[in-house]
Amino acid sequence: MAAIILATSLSIWLIKHFFTLSLKKTSELLGEIALFKAPTTSDKFREVFLNDVINRVVDQLKGQQNTSKQIQQTLNGIIEGWNRTLRTHQTDWDLWQKQLALLNQHFDQIKSQCKKILVVNQSLIKSDNGLASSMEEMARDVMLTSQTANEGIRSVGREIRAISDLKTTMGSSATVIKDLGELSKHVGQFISTIAAISHRTQLLALNAGIEAARAGEAGRGFSVVANEIRTLSESSKKTTEDIAALIREIEQRTQNVIDLMQNTKKLEENIRVVYTAGDTFMDIVREVKQIHTVVDQVNQTLQSTSNDSELLYAMMVKLKEEIDRTDRSLHIVNESNKHQQESWEAIQTFKTETANQFLDPGSQPNLESGRPDILDA
Amino acid sequence: MKNVEMQVEMAGPKKDIAVIRVYGYVDSDTSRSVSKFLEDVIKSGHYRIIFDLERTEYISSAGWGIFIGEVRSLRENGGDLKLAGMTPEVEEIFKMLEFFNVLKSFDTVKAAISDYA
Numbered sequence: 001m002a003a004i005i006l007a008t009s010l011s012i013w014l015i016k017h018f019f020t021l022s023l024k025k026t027s028e029l030l031g032e033i034a035l036f037k038a039p040t041t042s043d044k045f046r047e048v049f050l051n052d053v054i055n056r057v058v059d060q061l062k063g064q065q066n067t068s069k070q071i072q073q074t075l076n077g078i079i080e081g082w083n084r085t086l087r088t089h090q091t092d093w094d095l096w097q098k099q100l101a102l103l104n105q106h107f108d109q110i111k112s113q114c115k116k117i118l119v120v121n122q123s124l125i126k127s128d129n130g131l132a133s134s135m136e137e138m139a140r141d142v143m144l145t146s147q148t149a150n151e152g153i154r155s156v157g158r159e160i161r162a163i164s165d166l167k168t169t170m171g172s173s174a175t176v177i178k179d180l181g182e183l184s185k186h187v188g189q190f191i192s193t194i195a196a197i198s199h200r201t202q203l204l205a206l207n208a209g210i211e212a213a214r215a216g217e218a219g220r221g222f223s224v225v226a227n228e229i230r231t232l233s234e235s236s237k238k239t240t241e242d243i244a245a246l247i248r249e250i251e252q253r254t255q256n257v258i259d260l261m262q263n264t265k266k267l268e269e270n271i272r273v274v275y276t277a278g279d280t281f282m283d284i285v286r287e288v289k290q291i292h293t294v295v296d297q298v299n300q301t302l303q304s305t306s307n308d309s310e311l312l313y314a315m316m317v318k319l320k321e322e323i324d325r326t327d328r329s330l331h332i333v334n335e336s337n338k339h340q341q342e343s344w345e346a347i348q349t350f351k352t353e354t355a356n357q358f359l360d361p362g363s364q365p366n367l368e369s370g371r372p373d374i375l376d377a
Numbered sequence: 378m379k380n381v382e383m384q385v386e387m388a389g390p391k392k393d394i395a396v397i398r399v400y401g402y403v404d405s406d407t408s409r410s411v412s413k414f415l416e417d418v419i420k421s422g423h424y425r426i427i428f429d430l431e432r433t434e435y436i437s438s439a440g441w442g443i444f445i446g447e448v449r450s451l452r453e454n455g456g457d458l459k460l461a462g463m464t465p466e467v468e469e470i471f472k473m474l475e476f477f478n479v480l481k482s483f484d485t486v487k488a489a490i491s492d493y494a
Contacts, residue, residue, distance in 0.1 A: 150473055156438055157474030164446040271442070275405060278438030282470055 025060055086348070100337060107323075107330060114320050121313045128306045135302060139295045142288055149284040156278035163271050174261040181254035188247040195240040198233045205230035379435075381407035383414045388427070389490050395423040396486055400432045403440035412443045419447070424456025427489045431462030436470065444480060457481070461489040 205226050212223030379402035388394045395418050403411055418426065428444065430436070448458040460482040463471060471482065483489040 153470065153473040154475055157441075157476060160438060160442050160445050160474070161476075161479060164442065164449070167446060168449050275438035275442060278441075278474075279405065282437070285470070285473065286466075 097337075100333070104330065104334070107327070111323055111327065114316065114323055118313070118316050118320065121309060121316055125306070125309045125313060128302060128309055132299070132302050132306065135295060135299050139292070139299070142291050142295055146285065146288040146292065149281050149288060152281040153278065153285060156274060156281055159274045160278070163267075163274060167267070170261055170267070174258060177254055177257050177261070181251060181258060184247050184250045184254060188244060188251065191240055191244045191247060195237060195244065198236040198240055202230055202233035202237060205233055379404060379407065381411060383411065385414075385418055387423075388486070389425070389493060393423070394425045394427060394490055394493055396427045396429055396490075398429040398432065402435045403433060404435065404437040405439045408437060408439035408443060411440060415443060415447060419451070424451050424454045425493055426451060426456065426458045427486060427493075428458065428460050429462055429486050430460055430464070430467055431486075433464065433467060436467055441471075441474060441476065445476065448480060457493070459483065459489045459492060461486045 208226035209223055209230065212219035212226055215222070381399060381401040381403055383400070384398045386396045386398070388396045397414065397418065399411065401407070415426070426447075444458055444460070451458050458480065460471070460480055462485060463482060468482070471477065471480075481489075481492065483492065
C-alpha cells in the first residue's frame with residue numbers, strides 16, 4: 001500500500017514537473033506573441049514570424065499532448081495496479097473482517113466459558129471443603145462406633161468368662177449336692193433300721209409288761225422297767241419318724257436342686273444371647289473397620305481432588321488474566337481495525353479523486369485536428 | 378455355608394501334647410463340632426492341648442467360649458490349652474475380648490510346644 005502511494009505521489013510529482021516545464025515554455029512563446037517582439041516590422045516577416053511562433057507553440061502543445069498521453073497511459077497502469085491491489089486488498093480485508101468477527105465471537109465464548117468454569121470451580125472447592133468436613137465428622141462417628149463396639153466385645157469377653165465360671169461352678173455344685181443326696185439316703189436307711197429296732201423294742205417292752213404282770217408281786221419292779229422301755233421306744237419311734245420325714249424332705253429338695261441345676265436350658269439360652277451379642281459386636285467391628293478404610297480412601301481422594309480443584313482454580317485465574325490481557329490486545333486490534341477502515345475509505349476516496357483528476361478525458365485539448373481553435377479566433 | 382475341619386496330631390518330646398489344627402470358620406454352627414472334637418481328645422486322656430489357628434479364618438463368641446470353658450478343667454488336671462499361629466483378624470478379636478488374661482498365645486506351634494517344657 002505504501003509503495004502504491006509512493007509510486008502515485010512520484011508520478012504526480014513527475015507529471016506536475018513536466019507540465020510545469022511544458023507550460024512554462026508555452027507561456028514564454030505566448031508571451032513573445034503578446035509582446036510581439038518581432039525582429040522586423042514588415043508584414044511578410046511578421047507573418048513568417050507569427051507562423052513560426054504558432055508552429056512552435058503547436059509543436060510544443062503536441063509534445064505536451066504526447067507527454068500527456070504517456071502520463072495518462074502511466075496513470076492508467078498505476079490506476080489499474082491500484083485497482084488490482086485494492087481488489088486483492090478488498091478480498092483480504094473482507095476475509096480479515098470475517099476472521100476478526102469470528103475471533104471476537106470465539107473469544108467472547110471463551111471468556112464466558114472461563115467465567116463459568118471459575119464459578120463451577122469455586123463451587124467445587126466449596127463442595128470439597130463441605131464434603132471434607134462431613135467426612136471428618138463421619139470419621140469421628142466411625143471412631144466412636146468402633147470404640148463402643150470394642151467396649152461391647154470386652155464386655156462379651158467378660159461375660160463368656162463369667163458364664164464359663166458359672167458352668168464350672170454349677171457342675172461342681174451339682175456333684176456336691178448329688179453326693180449330699182446320696183448321703184441323705186444312707187441316713188434314711190439308718191433311720192429305717194432305728195425305727196425297726198424301736199418297733200421291736202416296743203413289742204419286747206409290751207411282752208415284758210405282760211410277763212411281769214403274770215409274775216405278780218415278784219414282777220412289779222420289772223413291770224415298771226418294761227413300761228419305761230415301752231415309753232422310750234414309743235418316743236424313739238416318733239422321733240425316728242420325724243427324722244425320716246425330715247430326711248425325705250431333704251432328699252426331695254436335693255433332688256429338686258439337682259434337677260434344677262441339670263436343667264441348663266435357661267443358662268444355655270443366656271449363653272446364646274451373649275454369644276449372639278458378641279458376634280454382632282465382632283461384625284460391627286469388622287464393618288466399622290471397612291468403613292474406616294473407605295473413609296480414609298475418600299479423605300485421600302478428597303484431598304487429592306481438593307488439591308486438583310485448587311490447582312485448577314489457580315490455573316483458571318491465570319488463564320483469566322491471560323484472557324483479560326488478550327481481551328485488551330483484541331480491543332486494540334478492533335480499534336486499529338476501525339482506523340484501518342477509515343484509512344481504507346480515505347484511500348478509496350483518494351484513489352477515486354486521483355483517477356478523476358488525471359483520467360478525465362474532457363480536460364485534455366484536442367490537437368490532432370491541426371491548429372487549436374484559439375488561433376482561428 | 379462356612380465349614381470347619383480339624384486334625385489332631387501328638388507332639389512334644391513325650392508325644393503327650395495334642396495339637397489340634399482348625400481349618401475354616403468357627404462360628405455358632407460349626408463350634409459344636411469343635412467342642413465335640415475337643416471333648417473326645419480330652420476324654421482320651423490328653424490334657425495338654427494346643428490349638429493351631431494358622432488356617433482359622435474366623436472364631437465366633439461360641440468358639441472362644443469353648444476354649445475358655447475347657448481351660449479351667451484342663452489346668453485342674455495338670456494340663457493347659459494354648460493358642461498358636463492366630464491370623465491378624467483373629468488375634469485382633471482375641472485382644473479385644475481380653476482373653477490374653479486367660480489363655481496363652483504364641484506365634485507358632487513350635488513356640489507353644491516349647492512353653493509346655
